[in-house]
Amino acid sequence: xxxxxxxxxxxxxAEVEAFGREIDAVRERVEAEVGExxxxxxxxxxxxVRYTExxxxxxxxLGLFPPFWLLGTLLLGLSKILxxxxxxxxxxxxxxxxxxxxxxxxKTYEWDIVGTSDNWRHTHNFKHHxxxxxxxxxxxxxxxxxxxxxxxxxxxxxxxxxxFSVIFALLFQWGVAIQNLRIGRLFAGRMSKGEFREAASxxxxxxxxxxxxxxxxFPLVAGPFFLPVLLGNVxxxxxxxVWTWLIIFCGHFTANAEVFPKxxxxxxxxxxxxxxxxxxxxxxxxxxxxHILSGNLSFQIEHxxxxxxxxxxxxxxxxxxxxxxxxxxxxxxxxSLWRQFGQVCWRIVRxxxxxxxxxxxxxxxVVSEEAS
Amino acid sequence: MHTESALKRWLSPLVDPKIFxxxxxxxxxxxxxxxxxxxxxxxxxxxxxATTLTLRWGRRAPAxxxxxxVNITVDVAGVRHTRAYSPTVLDARQxxxxxxxxxxxxxxxxxxxxxxxxxxLEVSAGFGDMLLPQxxxxxxxxxxxxxxxxxxxxxxxxxxxxxxxxxxxxxYWADRAASLCFADEFDQLAADHPQFRWQPLLTREGEAPAAxxxxxxxxxxxxxxxxxxVYSCGPAGFVSSAEALVAGQALQVVSEAFSLPxxxxxxxxxxxxxxxxxxxxxxxxxxxxxxxxEQAGERPPHGCRMGICNTCSCGKQAGTTEDLLNGALSAEPxxxxxxxxxxxxxxxxxxx
Numbered sequence: 001x002x003x004x005x006x007x008x009x010x011x012x013x014a015e016v017e018a019f020g021r022e023i024d025a026v027r028e029r030v031e032a033e034v035g036e037x038x039x040x041x042x043x044x045x046x047x048x049v050r051y052t053e054x055x056x057x058x059x060x061x062l063g064l065f066p067p068f069w070l071l072g073t074l075l076l077g078l079s080k081i082l083x084x085x086x087x088x089x090x091x092x093x094x095x096x097x098x099x100x101x102x103x104x105x106x107k108t109y110e111w112d113i114v115g116t117s118d119n120w121r122h123t124h125n126f127k128h129h130x131x132x133x134x135x136x137x138x139x140x141x142x143x144x145x146x147x148x149x150x151x152x153x154x155x156x157x158x159x160x161x162x163x164f165s166v167i168f169a170l171l172f173q174w175g176v177a178i179q180n181l182r183i184g185r186l187f188a189g190r191m192s193k194g195e196f197r198e199a200a201s202x203x204x205x206x207x208x209x210x211x212x213x214x215x216x217x218f219p220l221v222a223g224p225f226f227l228p229v230l231l232g233n234v235x236x237x238x239x240x241x242v243w244t245w246l247i248i249f250c251g252h253f254t255a256n257a258e259v260f261p262k263x264x265x266x267x268x269x270x271x272x273x274x275x276x277x278x279x280x281x282x283x284x285x286x287x288x289x290x291h292i293l294s295g296n297l298s299f300q301i302e303h304x305x306x307x308x309x310x311x312x313x314x315x316x317x318x319x320x321x322x323x324x325x326x327x328x329x330x331x332x333x334x335x336s337l338w339r340q341f342g343q344v345c346w347r348i349v350r351x352x353x354x355x356x357x358x359x360x361x362x363x364x365x366v367v368s369e370e371a372s
Numbered sequence: 373m374h375t376e377s378a379l380k381r382w383l384s385p386l387v388d389p390k391i392f393x394x395x396x397x398x399x400x401x402x403x404x405x406x407x408x409x410x411x412x413x414x415x416x417x418x419x420x421x422a423t424t425l426t427l428r429w430g431r432r433a434p435a436x437x438x439x440x441x442v443n444i445t446v447d448v449a450g451v452r453h454t455r456a457y458s459p460t461v462l463d464a465r466q467x468x469x470x471x472x473x474x475x476x477x478x479x480x481x482x483x484x485x486x487x488x489x490x491x492x493l494e495v496s497a498g499f500g501d502m503l504l505p506q507x508x509x510x511x512x513x514x515x516x517x518x519x520x521x522x523x524x525x526x527x528x529x530x531x532x533x534x535x536x537x538x539x540x541x542x543x544y545w546a547d548r549a550a551s552l553c554f555a556d557e558f559d560q561l562a563a564d565h566p567q568f569r570w571q572p573l574l575t576r577e578g579e580a581p582a583a584x585x586x587x588x589x590x591x592x593x594x595x596x597x598x599x600x601x602v603y604s605c606g607p608a609g610f611v612s613s614a615e616a617l618v619a620g621q622a623l624q625v626v627s628e629a630f631s632l633p634x635x636x637x638x639x640x641x642x643x644x645x646x647x648x649x650x651x652x653x654x655x656x657x658x659x660x661x662x663x664x665x666e667q668a669g670e671r672p673p674h675g676c677r678m679g680i681c682n683t684c685s686c687g688k689q690a691g692t693t694e695d696l697l698n699g700a701l702s703a704e705p706x707x708x709x710x711x712x713x714x715x716x717x718x719x720x721x722x723x724x
Contacts, residue, residue, distance in 0.1 A: 031698060039450025050394050094682035097708035100452040103390055105707050106682045126675035126683050217386070273678075307680055 004150070006363075007256050008279055009329030020271025022324045027306055030313050038310040039099050045086050045292075046103075052079035056236070057218060063228030073232040077239035078293075083112050084244055085295025090311045092117060093125060097308075113240075114207040115177035123180045129307050133252075133259045133280030135360045140252065141259060143168070143175060144184060147351040148253045151360040154351075161352045172241040177203055243293070247284070250340040251300035253347050254282040256333050261360045276365055277304035278325060283318070283334035290337070291315060301332065380405065401492055402430040409492040410467070415484070418470045420550040422518065423484040427459070427467045427493065436461060436498035438529035439522045441628075443496035444469070448482045454705055455479045456630065458500075458522035461529070470553055472518040502603055502626050504530060509601050509623050510539035512594050514585065514614045516606025517551075520544055522628065523605065524554050527568070531561060541594050542570040545585060545606070548577040585613050599623050607631035632703050633718040635692055642716045646670070646724040647689055655716065660696060662711040665724075672711055672724055679713035686711060691720030 011019065052075050059072030088111030090096070096104040110117045123139055131137035135151055142148050145168060147158040168175055181199050185191040214233040222229040258279045264272065284290065284298035291298050291312070299314035302321055306314075325332040335343075383392075389405040402409040410427040418424040436442065441458040459467040473480045482488070502522050505511075513523045523542060530536045546552050549572065558570045571593045575584060583589065590597060602622040604614035608629040615627055636642055638658025644665070645652050655664035662674055662684050675683030679697055685708045692703040693714045701717060702709075709722070 028698065036450040039447075046394070050391065092682075094685060094708065094710070097682070097685065099450055100704070100706050100708070101447075102707055107685050107708060121681075121683065122675075126681040129680055130676035130678070270678075308682065 006258060006279070007331035007333075008275075010364075011275070011328060011330075015328060016269065016271035016275060018271075019324065019328050019330070020269060020274050023274045023305060023321070024270070026317050026320050026324075027309070030306070030309055030317055034098065034310055034313070038096070038313070039101075041312055042087070042091070042096050042099075042104055042310070045082060049079050049083045049087055052076070052082065056232075060218075060229045060232040061222050061225060063222065063225040063232065069228050069232060073235050074239075076232065076236035080112060080236055080240040081243050081293055084240055085247070085297065086292055086311070087295075088112070088117075089295045089297070092121060093307045095308055095310045112210070113173040113176065114203075114210045115173060115179075116202050116206045119180035119203065120176060123176075125307070129304070131265075132277055132304060133257070134262055134264065134276075135259050136262060139179060140248075143179060144182070145175075146348065148347045149257075149259050149351065150355050150358045151259050151363065152351070153357055154354045158352050162349055165348050169242050169245040170238055172245040173237065174207075177207060246337075246341065247294045247297050249344045250284055250337060251282055251297055252280065253344045254333060254335070254340045255343040255346070256331060257282060258363060259360055260363055260365060263361065264365045272365055274305055275330065277301070278321075278330055278332065279365070280304070281333070282340055283332075284340055285334055285336050301334075400430070407494050408434060408496075410495050411492050412488045412490065413466070415486050415488050418553045419555075420548075422470055422472045422551065422553050424468050424470045424553075425483060425488065426462070427469065427495070429465045429467075432464050433461065433467060434495075434497065436467070437503050438525045439502040439504065440498035440500040441522065442498050444483075445494040445496075446479060446482055448478050453479045458525055460521070460525045470518065470521050470524075500628065502526070502605070502628055504535070505537075505601055505624075508537045509599060510537055510596050511541070512597060512600040512602045512618075512622070513540070513542040514545075514602065514604040514606070514610075515542065516545040516585070516610040518553075519604070519606030519610070519628070519630070520553055521605075523603065524557070526603075527558075527561060531565060531568075536565055536567055538567050539596055539600075540565075540568045541596070541600075542568070543573060543589070543593050544570060545573045545575060545610070547575050549574060585610060585617065587617055590617055597621050601626070603627070605630075608633070633691060635701075635717050638715070638717070642691075643719045644716060645719070645721040647721055648724055657716045657718075658694070659715055660712055661693070661709075661714050661716060661720075661722075664716070665711065670724070674712060677712045679710055682708075682710065684711040685709060687723035689721040689723065691716065692718040693720065 056072045056074070056076030056079055059068045059075065062068045063072065088109060091104050091109045092106050092111070094106035097106050102108065128138050128140045133141060135141060142152060145164060146161050147154060181196065181203065182191070186193070186196045214237065215230055218233060219226040219230040260276060260280075264276065278301050281300040281304045283301050284294065286298055296311035296314050297303055299311070299318055302314035302318055303311060305321065306317075322332045392405045393407065396403050396405065402411060410429050410433075412425050413428040414426040416424050436459060438461065439458070441456045443454045443456055445452055445454045457469040457471065459469045461467055471480050471483045473484055500522075504526060513526075515523050527536075527540070527542070542558065544552065552572050555572070562568050562570060573589060594600075597618060598621050600622055602614070602618045602625045604611050604625070604627040606629065608631045611627045611629040615625055618625055636657045640657050641654045642657040643652055643654055651670075653665075653668040653670070655661075655668055662672065662677065665672055672686065673683055675681035687707050688709045689705050692701055693709060694701050694717050696713045696715055
């Protein structure tokens with residue numbers, strides 16, 4: 001059998017249930033603590049986004065002096081990273097809905113990228129987080145563009161994926177924007193032009209607004225410095241794109257990440273669901289800055305277990321989760337950004353080439369029959 | 373005001389009001405695009421367990437009719453809470469609200485604290501239809517506890533405009549004399565205007581404490597009931613008793629209740645009002661709201677059905693819900709309620 005062995009031990013049904021209860025207990029403890037400190041934290045993050053944006057744009061307006069241009073661009077990129085990851089992503093998961101503040105409401109927040117929040121709430125919050133790593137249900141497995149697992153059938157198109165990956169990273173926000181449109185269905189004739197237009201019009205509106213803001217309005221305000229400001233905004237968006245791509249790929253496509261067949265959904269209990277989240281995610285080791293800039297997705301495992309808990313609490317629960325995993329023999333995948341990135345590059349290059357197709361059905365979450 | 377709205381109209385396509393408000397907060401304590409803020413200029417005791425806050429507006433106070441209430445939103449320990457109060461207009465830039473401390477009430481305790489002086493409160497537009505009548509029919513005002521506040525506002529406005537009808541009777545229920553608010557003010561009003569009478573009715577004082585509200589009290593203190601305009605304000609139980617007692621006798625009855633709806637045991641039917649479609653439906657309390665709504669033929673947006681994706685979250689305007697994951701009850705009007713993991717424990721109004 002060419003199925004790569006799972007680094008996690010198969011659990012019995014009783015073990016899965018006990019495992020789920022332990023994770024639930026961690027959740028309850030954190031939930032009870034969430035309050036004023038978390039509200040203060042997210043307000044500070046929001047303030048940091050505003051200050052860095054104003055400072056970045058301000059410096060860019062003095063754009064002819066190269067150090068100002070460079071610093072302005074970096075600050076604007078930093079602002080966009082914070083807004084995308086620690087603010088937008090986390091608020092839209094509903095992590096701060098309990099504050100009852102319309103400004104931090106997960107259902108209405110609109111973020112500063114070309115993709116609409118509504119589409120993302122569907123592809124990410126619902127599909128990706130509910131059906132994590134289930135082939136055919138979670139579009140984030142290769143985003144319909146890349147082959148990253150032997151359980152995906154090889155086609156000659158994938159030979160070019162190392163090249164596509166670079167383009168995808170540079171234009172990541174556009175990938176997010178069109179993910180929900182499933183353009184492939186249009187080309188395959190499974191969606192009418194009318195249906196496509198209806199689905200695409202909010203995306204086009206949002207993208208138009210974003211382009212107008214970053215590439216027309218702010219450059220125009222700068223008057224004679226139109227070009228340096230335009231270029232600074234292009235680069236800042238690019239920095240944010242590459243960074244978010246890097247964090248997401250390193251959180252999901254490392255060496256030990258597993259994909260699952262739809263059949264795991266049959267009678268899936270909370271414990272099974274937790275197990276699947278952990279076996280499909282990878283953490284990144286790093287300092288506080290790394291955690292903030294990644295929107296705490298460096299704790300991808302904890303994020304997948306508790307997507308609606310304030311993300312900066314993940315650091316607090318990670319040792320407990322790791323301990324529970326160790327006791328049950330469930331692999332807890334963590335490593336430095338470079339190590340995880342190396343594994344991602346390996347997957348991108350390896351599966352560009354033909355490999356023996358492994359039917360995903362062989363991959364099971366638990367082998368309770370054999371183990372019990 | 374006029375130049376400000378013109379400015380807003382010009383800027384609105386270019387400026388995100390939320391970002392504007394973020395920067396405006398650095399420049400002014402009360403100037404915002406989307407929200408109206410008033411500063412607390414004084415916090416004084418109104419009675420035992422009741423506190424009066426004086427609110428000062430940066431410019432002219434927003435329009436508010438006497439007897440109306442406003443929603444006041446405060447941030448307590450990171451969570452925004454909203455409560456309704458009936459302000460009294462003092463002058464063009466000052467209002468007063470009186471807050472009765474509720475046992476375990478986080479907003480009433482927060483507002484009553486002396487350190488509120490100097491802080492800002494978010495205030496909504498005025499609403500409610502307990503307004504000054506245009507004719508001279510006699511008034512009978514029935515107040516319980518903090519239900520007195522809209523009447524203070526109505527009486528002051530009518531007296532100031534010299535528009536009190538020929539007969540005005542205020543019956544004011546409170547537990548004891550020390551918890552009566554504005555007693556001096558009502559005494560003064562009675563001295564200045566012979567057509568105004570007021571009577572405190574104390575429920576927990578003296579040899580024979582008075583009943584909450586009954587026909588004998590009305591017969592004794594409000595003999596002119598027939599043909600009167602009856603206004604009642606207080607807890608829901610008080611208001612419904614008052615309505616039952618005066619039914620068929622009064623010219624008009626206007627009432628306002630401010631207590632929480634009673635908690636229904638799980639399984640009892642509750643009425644859900646869908647604010648957008650206007651539909652009302654009855655569902656069993658205690659079952660997940662998403663499933664209950666679908667059972668009733670509604671199709672609210674939903675995703676994972678397990679409380680993780682937030683797709684089904686919608687606003688709740690009124691009622692008590694239970695979080696099925698941790699059993700927590702919430703009686704707050706809130707902006708985000710996940711239908712798939714919440715159940716109704718009283719009648720509800722949802723933003724659907």
